[in-house]
Amino acid sequence: MIKSLHIKDFALIDELDVQFQPGLNVLTGQTGAGKSIIIGALHMILGERADTDVIRKGADKAISEAFIYVGKNDYLKNLLEEQSIDYSEELILRREIRQHGSRAFINDTPVNISVLKQVGDQLVDLHGQYDHQLLLKEEHHQGVIDQFDSIEPVLESYQKEYRSMQDLQKQLRDLRKKERELKDKTELYKFQVKELETAELDPHEEEELEAEMNLLDNAEDLDQKASAITEIGNGDEVSLMDMLNTIKLNLEDMARIEPEFGTYLQEVTTARISIQETIQFAERYRDRIEFNPQRLEKLRQRQSELNRLQKKYQRSIPDLISYLNEIKSELNVAENFDVEIERIEKKIEDQAHILKEKAVDLHEEREAIGRYLSDDIVLSLKNLGIQHGQFKVEVAWRFLGKGWIDIDGQKVDCNEDGCDDVRFFISTNKGEDPKPLATIASGGEVSRVMLSLKSILAREQKLPVMIFDEIDTGISGEISEKVGRVMRGLSEMCQIVAITHQPQIASQAHKHYKVQKVEEDDRTVTKILPLSDEEHIREVASLMSGEQITESALTSARELIDRGGMRN
Template structure:
């Protein structure tokens, strides 16, 4: 669960620390006070998209920190952290940190270790699930229904989906090769002419492996021939000649030989010096042979320069060194062979594609079977939750069908099949809001209030399936009132008995169910707008709920109504406590 959130120089927030408790934490306040900004900060903390616009005017960077307590030792984050080399101590605390500079750069840390934004997002998504108003729109988009169903059965479908995706990758590669070989004759002829010209040019140069490296080394040696001759010549004469190095070493050796006849302990030293003398003498003769063999050959240098220039021309076209040029030559030689024999290649690839398509179809049907079973299960669960939310006459159904295919798609068992990365299935949520009416696409007939309740039902189900420690609702209660609002309030509270829930709301019914009620306000201090967060006492909570009920000036009657609503909420919460115990 999220224990504490620290925000600095973020939007209109200058410096704010918000502690959070277990259960249902409700955030209320006037419009524009900064409630959604706090949720935006949490979203960024768990890897959401950042922007320089979030940095408070005049500040260098926005800083957000969140302290999480993970009491479930089997939570996914422990394995993920271990894989990433991030240490989680025995206190079971995880600190996420995200800074956004005024230049728009993001700096991410987990328990003090710098990580990429992708890693922060991966870990953050296992801790927090944020449900904002935009998710209502996702529910209205049919193409997202399949992913929602797969989220419900992520543990059951992941292995089968990965197996399908591996084969699908081969399938798309083969399709690409067929397309490449099936292009129009004129384009293929042009390609063939180009490749044959390139291959001829490379073969004509008679390159040898690492030729450019060896020639460059030889050119350097020839260009510095005089310097090389002088240094080796001087080295030789420093060692050989009257009064030079070898003479002095021989003199030292003779003295030690004589001393060793007196003291046998000097024999090893005598042998060492003798060995050094003879080795150095041999090296000296090698130096003489080397400098006497040095030739100044301007013609050879010119020849090397010309050859390196020729290779340089090839490098500009075919690779940054001779090795890559030769690799490119082998590659285009293979492509030329394929193009010259493309009819046979197409037939070969088509045969491969046919076998792969059939394997892919079997894996796709396996996914369909898993999804069909899950669709019935999820549909029944949503139906039950909708009854709790006063949609008892509504029928909810998840339809799993095969995507439409065309003649461009592969034919399997006498029918065309349209493969995509996630399978061949189309998933659509269907709804009937009144008895006797047929099921129709949810996107076409559901009202805003119905969408809110369906999404809340999904979140209620997913909260028990996924390991997220904190669930955040940003005005999930849009478009409802009356007894429906009360039902939503109870549903959100019920979720909070298993997961920490943070909820921004304008409904007094939801606010009354809060375990902790935070009031967000803003005020002007020294020409600055400052956002403040206060934890309301019981009396203050009565005043706030009364304000939410009246919508304007609170009266004695609205206070009484607020108190009654809060008392009723306490009784309802007591029932849930008994049920959970």
């Protein structure tokens, strides 16, 4: 239950604190006093969209905060622990709206608005003034049925198979599209495969070509340089090796006298060996040098061919090899399209059988819920003054002449939520057949159907809090008293916060609050006042007779309140 609500700088509200009680909490006040502003602040806490227009003039931000007792709730516990929020049986939900965005908190920990909404959906059912209109739109009827707990696992099972079917259908569409595209490219791909395979591409060939051409191109120069090295080392008159041998012999003699020459002897010995090896390598290398203009020309032609292919395809040699493998694979697919399409179509056929089973399960569960809901609503409508009411939930297959599955030989169109059209039918007069709710129900009848639905869903979903913003639209008098009694009975299962203009409903309150506008410092502000027992009587009387409260109105108010207390 909502234990307390704090609102600051929200629309006409300067600062407001209210402590709600268990049972039926009723808010009354003149039109425009700000009752709906309070509901708007609750909407904000529950993660609904909020505009910066709600920020009170002159303030930096609008704040709405609720202290809610939730008890034990495994879903919320897991959800909050995923967000690194310690779970407790009492939660503080807070929302701040600023000029440049909003912030949300749970137990003072920042959270995304989506998380705040997930938590709010588990705690509060908020029925706004315009939710009646949703009931008149048949596209929302399925959503009502799907709020029952038994639907969820069946719907999830169906949706899993539906998504699998979507994936298969996409694969088939992509394959057929590819088939059409490849038909135009097949001849080109065949030519390119032949051209690239004939080229016998090697990812390392360019480097090897460059290296070999460089040697052939510089063969004469290499031979001359190697010859010069050999001649220096092995000259007929005085060679470099002879000079080094002379230096080595002298250093050996000097080192025996002066040890310091030992270091230089070692260096000269090493240099002599290195130079001798170099000269010998140069001699051997001359024998390997190839003078082959024909081979060089052949390599240049090969290089030119590789350059042509790279320029033509705008790819490097390694990328050309990858491209060749890619188009060969594409051609292989093109040659086997019929086989691949047949394989996917067989999988789709098998998946259609699975999807049909899940769709039938979902359809039958919705029908079962529909029958249960119909019976309960008829009983509830009797308590709300519609003695001979009939209510029927029609769950019909969506036969549109197209679809993935067949039912009784007809194609059924399916979507993410199933293959059904759900419609509510009602009759409020004896002897009349039920007709679509949207076409015959009056405002007061729709209100009573909505309250019946809310009562049943509250029992099924076990939500801690239900908020009604003028659910009594279109009703008055004795019917209002019946509605009030139903709401008071409903408050035994969950906390109810209700805005009403009806004295018969206000009289049923366990706790009554008056919302009013007052002038403070040349500004209009909204206040909410918890009423004492005597003030409760006077406010109910005021709703009955207006601003001038008569003794007869007070007497009637007391009788109305006493009657409500005795019945509950």
